[in-house]
Amino acid sequence: MTDTVTLTLDEAQALSLRTLTGNGFSEAHAQAITATIMAGQRDECHSHGLYRLLVCVATRKAGKVSNAEPVITDAAPGLVRADAQGAYSLLALERGLPLLAQKARAQGIAALAINHCYHFSALWPEVEAIAAEGLVALALTPSHAWVAPYGGTKGVFGTNPLAFAWPRPDNNPFVFDFATSAAARGEIELHRRAGKPIPEGWAVDAEGNPTTDAEAGMAGAMLTFGGHKGSALSAMIELMAGPLIGDFLSLESYVYDAGQGATPYHGELLLAINPETFMGGNVAHHAGRAEALFDAIVGQGARLPSQRRYEARARSLASGTVSIPARLHQDILALTP
Ligand code: NDP
Numbered sequence: 001m002t003d004t005v006t007l008t009l010d011e012a013q014a015l016s017l018r019t020l021t022g023n024g025f026s027e028a029h030a031q032a033i034t035a036t037i038m039a040g041q042r043d044e045c046h047s048h049g050l051y052r053l054l055v056c057v058a059t060r061k062a063g064k065v066s067n068a069e070p071v072i073t074d075a076a077p078g079l080v081r082a083d084a085q086g087a088y089s090l091l092a093l094e095r096g097l098p099l100l101a102q103k104a105r106a107q108g109i110a111a112l113a114i115n116h117c118y119h120f121s122a123l124w125p126e127v128e129a130i131a132a133e134g135l136v137a138l139a140l141t142p143s144h145a146w147v148a149p150y151g152g153t154k155g156v157f158g159t160n161p162l163a164f165a166w167p168r169p170d171n172n173p174f175v176f177d178f179a180t181s182a183a184a185r186g187e188i189e190l191h192r193r194a195g196k197p198i199p200e201g202w203a204v205d206a207e208g209n210p211t212t213d214a215e216a217g218m219a220g221a222m223l224t225f226g227g228h229k230g231s232a233l234s235a236m237i238e239l240m241a242g243p244l245i246g247d248f249l250s251l252e253s254y255v256y257d258a259g260q261g262a263t264p265y266h267g268e269l270l271l272a273i274n275p276e277t278f279m280g281g282n283v284a285h286h287a288g289r290a291e292a293l294f295d296a297i298v299g300q301g302a303r304l305p306s307q308r309r310y311e312a313r314a315r316s317l318a319s320g321t322v323s324i325p326a327r328l329h330q331d332i333l334a335l336t337p
């Protein structure tokens with residue numbers, strides 16, 4: 001048997017939809033989740049691609065996630081609320097984005113607070129969607145309290161991703177999206193599944209000792225990236241996408257989970273900024289200055305964040321296929337009776 005299975009994009013999409021609807025997700029939620037999972041697999045973000053079907057289905061089987069329709073509220077001139085009502089975040093996001101973009105365009109800046117959602121997804125598809133509207137975007141969300149603060153050894157923070165997008169004329173947007181832990185939890189899970197050690201600096205074991213054992217690291221605590229700096233950023237994400245929007249901290253999400261190992265349950269904050277408003281009418285000039293910054297980066301042989309992803313996207317679209325480990329394919333097939 002070969003180690004990998006290659007699927008056409010249509011086959012992979014059908015597999016995702018079949019797996020989700022076959023496990024009780026409504027058509028609307030299955031479509032929204034599949035769109036993000038397919039984007040992740042297409043861009044070779046393996047920790048947030050088809051692998052996530054295992055997590056979504058396990059969470060559904062744990063009786064944790066609803067099929068509720070999101071409730072979108074025009075909460076204030078600068079704030080859209082999308083209450084996911086105990087479902088995954090992605091349908092709430094999809095339904096909240098048009099009003100977010102409309103508000104940001106009208107007044108220069110607006111926020112979207114997604115509340116009461118299960119959240120498994122990479123944030124770059126979300127900020128890319130906002131950048132596609134010509135808006136600058138920021139997104140942040142907590143997760144489960146797996147990550148120790150700098151100087152500590154017990155989980156307090158989530159893996160807390162931060163994503164940013166800057167729309168560019170005639171080019172893919174400038175996008176970065178990273179966990180504020182040294183690595184995403186999904187990366188450690190993939191190392192565990194592959195029986196591979198994790199790099200030093202990703203986690204400590206339950207006794208607080210450095211470990212390269214994925215299982216021991218997951219049982220202990222993950223570490224922040226950049227020491228005290230990642231730790232502070234992670235705390236900011238907890239505050240802005242937690243108490244500020246009236247939703248759970250990662251600590252509370254972890255307690256709510258009660259050891260079931262389901263997808264984290266909390267909120268998410270997205271900001272959209274209209275460059276036309278902020279640049280004071282001189283858009284071409286200031287957008288050109290941004291391009292000079294990007295040129296200064298790539299001009300010396302460095303790469304922009306998301307370049308690897310955009311190259312992977314081009315490859316997947318050209319071949320019309322994605323590849324996943326054969327064992328993952330089997331595990332996904334086994335989810336649907
Ligand atoms: P990575 O460390 O793989 O990548 C972080 C960012 O840095 C990417 O934008 C990446 O671009 C860029 N990058 C990597 N190497 C370079 C380089 N040499 N030069 C310039 N840029 C570079 O991401 P993480 O493992 O931290 O996170 C992976 C995903 O997990 C994210 O999409 C995140 O949203 C998701 N996540 C979701 C969580 C949730 O609760 N929903 C929690 C934690 C993480 P490129 O992709 O092109 O390599």
Ligand code: PYC
Nearest residue numbers: 120143159184185186
């Ligand atoms: O990879 O850290 C992670 C993660 C948490 C929730 C979704 N992905």
